[in-house]
Amino acid sequence: MRYDEGEPLVDRAAPDGPLETRWERARFGTRLVNPANRRRLRVIVVGTGLAGASAAATLGELGYRVSSFCYQDSPRRAHSIAAQGGINAAKNYRNDGDSVYRLFYDTVKGGDFRARESNVYRLAEISTAIIDQCVAQGVPFAREYGGLLDTRSFGGAQVSRTFYARGQTGQQLLLGAYQALSRQIAAGTVTMHPRTEMLDLVVVDGRARGVVIRDLVTGEVSTHTADAVVLATGGYGNVFHLSTNAKGCNATAIWRAHRRGALFANPCYTQIHPTCIPVSGDHQSKLTLMSESLRNDGRVWVPVDPDERRAPGDIPAEDRDYYLERTYPSFGNLVPRDIASRAAKKVCDDGRGVGPGGLGVYLDFADAIDRLGREAVETRYGNLFEMYQRITGEDPYQVPMRIYPAVHYTMGGLWVDYDLQSTIPGLFVIGEANFSDHGANRLGASALMQGLADGYFVLPNTIAGYLADGPFPEVTDAHPDLVAARSDVEERVRRLLSVEGDRTVDSFHRELGSLLWDHCGMERTEEGLRHALERIPELRAEFWRRVRVPGSGEGLNQSLERAGRVADFLELAELLCLDALHRTESCGGHFRAESQTPDGEALRRDDEFAYVAAWEYTGTGTPPLLRRESLTFEHVEPTQRSYQ
Amino acid sequence: MRFTVRVWRQTGSEDAGRLVEYDVDDVSPDMSFLEMLDVLNERLTLRGEEPVAFDHDCREGICGMCGLTINGVAHGPRRATTTCQLHMREFTDGDTIVVEPWRAAPFPVVRDLVVDRGALDEVVRAGGYVSVSTGSAPEAHATPVARADADKAFESAACIGCGACVAACPNGSAMLFTAAKVTHLGRLPQGAPERDTRALDMLAAHDEAGFGGCTNTGECTAVCPKGIPLADIAQFNQDVLRASLRGAGGRPA
Structure with missing residues (x-):
């Protein structure tokens, strides 16, 4: 598969001036929404992990009308819950030399110089407020005998900045966010839709205006409209079939949004x-x-x-x-x-x-x-x-x-600007689902920090600048774009059920997974990637010819749910391999055997690859457009790491 | 290994449901219980039959999504273990294994082994939180918490909301679930201002959802995968009594 070169990409929301005050100035520059107007503005949030639950709760507290969706039977179960290690924050409680700047520096460096300095600085700056918020919610962090919070050093960090709750930090942070969300559901600001799955994004007049949802219990396909849509649907690690992700984790929401025009950035950055x-x-x-x-x-x-x-x-x-x-x-x-x-x-x-x-x-x-x-x-x-x-x-x-x-973990995801807005106006992407803060490699205990930074503090501020132009004109159920999106989804469900072939969904998922693991896993070569790129379209064609999805579209049908997700993985996998093939350097989680130092270390090539690769969809099986956002480093000078 | 698995099949809440017997052979002792069901489902699919629906997600014992009654015991024979962490080596080759959904009035069957546990979320919505909006938190070290309190709060906060306690209780009570949240938040200074209303409101929501009362049989704690102690229910009862004596009303609806 080839790709075509597209127009360079520029983050128009990127702040400038002194690094330390960029976020403060960006907030001051953002238009506000009058409290009385907020209740006339509707926001859809898909996913209830750390990012989604914290965003939905916070938007509800601010007075917006929020609809929240998750595929699990309860918002408390999203996969953030499984994170063990901890959450980083630049509190410097240990007096061991930590600071916002050091956390920023470590994160840019840890990401192998493939993340934006402005975003990472904001993340480090917000980290301290996250701990305050979570403690106030009753998150039972580990404490010392004096009653103060304990921290530990994690993942080779030289400072002790990781807050933790035994080996269940993700669970405790998620329950804090879930409880905040529950409070808003009780208050009526958030409407919760468990056991639902987003199967498409609705774009009207160039703006994200809603989602197509399948009710997993009844099978009913419906559309939901709003003034803005937030995707907090996590990463795409399950494209490999076997991963540490939960079984239900999937890329359908972000992939469908990608097909509707949102750029997908750095898909090859996966963490093993x-x-x-x-x-x-x-x-x-x-x-x-x-x-x-x-x-x-x-x-x-x-x-x-x-x-x-x-x-x-x-x-x-x-x-x-x-x-x-x-x-x-x-x-x-x-x-x-x-x-x-x-x-x-x-x-x-x-x-x-x-x-x-x-x-x-x-x-x-x-x-x-x-x-x-x-x-x-x-x-x-x-x-x-x-x-x-x-x-x-x-x-x-x-x-x-x-x-x-x-x-x-997957560092890649939908491209977002500094405001966490994708290339589709009104579509915001937060948490692991976006690409923004970890560059080519995520540091331990930083995923929880990013999810909560996005959901509690970044998005609720930046989305106001967009919503200040709303409410947007009402989109009725009869709107042609809405009707078309809904019937696309219904048609796809019908197609999956009508193949009636001789192979199970899981057999395809397993085959795709081992193909990717072998050729686009820990070590990638041109030859292997070319082989995978040849094989994936064949496997995809075979899927649509031979898959067997038992049961019907009405009622709970777990095979059908998995079939839709695997069908999307079969498309995403190709982009992942293409991105890995085009990036002939090694960096972070992306190791190209052809680009290594004599010691076998990842050899970065900044002269050629210091950019974000954002891909634009042009059709399944047709060459995507590569849009490059160049990365500049004014504060942290790129260096080559060595552990010999 | 080879097993005879008798699985509860039910197409929906209107259907009466029945146990259906399947022979599952070529089972590895290293399979988890859910992987054994995956294998059964793959075979059913290829035979043109409908696979067995069951809930699961993280498969590492923390999300609380899975939960099956195995040979009459919620989460099966191994103590302090969720269904997804139960492995086939716990069974004897040739065993007959009966698999049923959680059975409790507030948990209607959706399909086969899948039930609706939304009632547990309703109980949390009644007050299982600290009312602190984003941005209004004080500096984290402003309030020290004795380590013993933090540890005890953590122990109760470890509840995964799977509902095994309800399934095991002869009264269909969710008191252990509710008590765990009341104890977690009540033990911390951050949860103190709402301690009275929380206890009363969550108890009211618990009863309203149709969960039964607690008669101290202790089945709940015996099956709890996270070992939430029965003492949490005593703490909950004490909090309710204390709140009533102090004349605390519930929160206005």
Whole structure:
């Protein structure tokens, strides 16, 4: 597949002047909406994760009329709930040298210089208010004996800026946002629509004016209109079939919006987490992450000999390869996520992997137990060991854990300007669904920060500037654009049900996933990407020829739900691979084998690739347009990282 | 491994429903219970039959979406484990396994093993929050919280809202669920100003939703995947009593 060069892209909402006051000046420059007018303005928010729930609640508090949609049976279940580690904030409670500027600096650098400085600075600036808000809501963060908040250092950060609630930070933050949302639902400012799925965006006269929704219980397809639409529908990691995402996570809302004109930025920036429980067989339905903190005390190794048959405990030290400690003597087992992931892939590709299928490496706590005692290890990691034991049936106190990398987060997403508005006026995109703040790689404990920054503080301010022109003319159910969008969705549902082929939806999803994992996963090559780009359209054609979706369009039909999502993944996958093919540099989560330093590090090429690749849809199977937004760095000078 | 699985099939709330028996062979002990159902569903689909509908999402025991009554026990035989984290190695080869939806009047069956738990959200909407709008929060360190209080609040806040407590309770009571939220927020200074109204309003919403009363049978805490203790219900009762004695009314509707 080819692409055509489009017009360069400019963020017209980008602020200028001193970095430190950009957000303040942007807010001052934004028009306000009179409180009395707010109740005449309607906003649709799709998704109820950290970004969506916090946005819907806050817009409701401000007095807008909000409609909130989620596919789960309750807004409390969105996948933000599964985040374990914590949330970063530049509070500097530890007096260890942290500051807004340092969090900004670390995030730009961690993103491998592929994010906008203005956006990242705003994120760092807002981080402190998020903690205040969440504490006031009753989020039970970990505390010290003096009653003040505890923090820890996370993901190799040299300052201790990560706030946490045991291993369930995402759950507690989401419940805080869910409770704020519940309060607004009770107050009547937010109308909640659980078990619904957005299947299309309605654009009228160039503005986003509504969504087409399928009620997952009744099967009814309906349209909902508003003055603005906010997508907070999360990432697209499930395009790989196996990921740490929830089973229901999908890209349909953002992909449908993309097809309606919203640009999709940097789809190839995907994050692969090194410490997940390996696949145990073909039945595998999802992957479970084990906290990165395990690498603090666990030692990673594989047997030296690919034909090793002994049990791990019987293999003497000289026959073990502690490959991270060997290759990266100064960082050892604590090298960054992408390096640890690629190194695991490499030893497994060499035939030295352990466990079923040879796709795993040992994470061994024997030395830690000898050194610290079993009790100390239990205090630190007891709950993780228990989780591991529950899933694998093996006792990690006796037998080394087996781990393998898995897709975890997607940095790419719909392109938005500084106001979080997409290229479709009135369509705002927040949280993981947008591309904005993490560049090519996200730092640990920054996803929760971004979701809540967008939802509580950024969007409710910036959307006012757009809504100040509203209310926009009423769009009735009979409007031709609305009728057309609804009938498109109904037609697609009919098509999915009428193929009546001989392959299940999941069989296609699994095949697509392994294709992407093999050729667009931890390491990407031109040859592999070209192969994937050839194979994806074939698989897509086969899907529409051979898929079998049982049941009918009326009533709850989970196969039908999955079929629609997989159909969209089959389109998105192609763009993902194309983006990966065109970006012949390595950066962050995107590693092109052709672009590496002599040490095997990702080699960035700033002269050619210091831009955001925003893709414009021109039709399925037709070349998209590449719109480049160039990135400039005035405050943080791009450097090449090294962990040797 | 090979199992005989008797699954509750029901096309909708109007249908009476029935148990239907399926043989599932080639089951790996490493499969989760839901993966076993995935395998069954793949085979049903290829045979031209309708797959079994069941709720699930994160499949790592935290979202609270899954929940099946397995051989009469909510979330199955393993303690402190959600259905998605239950693995087939917990069963014996050749077992017959009976799979049913949560059964409680306020949880009508949507289809097969899927029920509507919206009543739990209604209970939270009655007061399961702290009324603090975005932007109005004081500096986080303005109010220290004793570590014991923070830890206890966390323990109660760990509830995932799966509804197993209701399914297990002979009275169909959601007192453990409701008490967990009342205890979580009531234990923290941030939740103190609304402690009285919260307890009264959530109790009223609980009863109005059709959940039964608590008679201290303790089945709820036995099946709770997060180990929410029965003591939370005692705390809730105490809060209700305290609020009543203090003459606190509920919030005006």
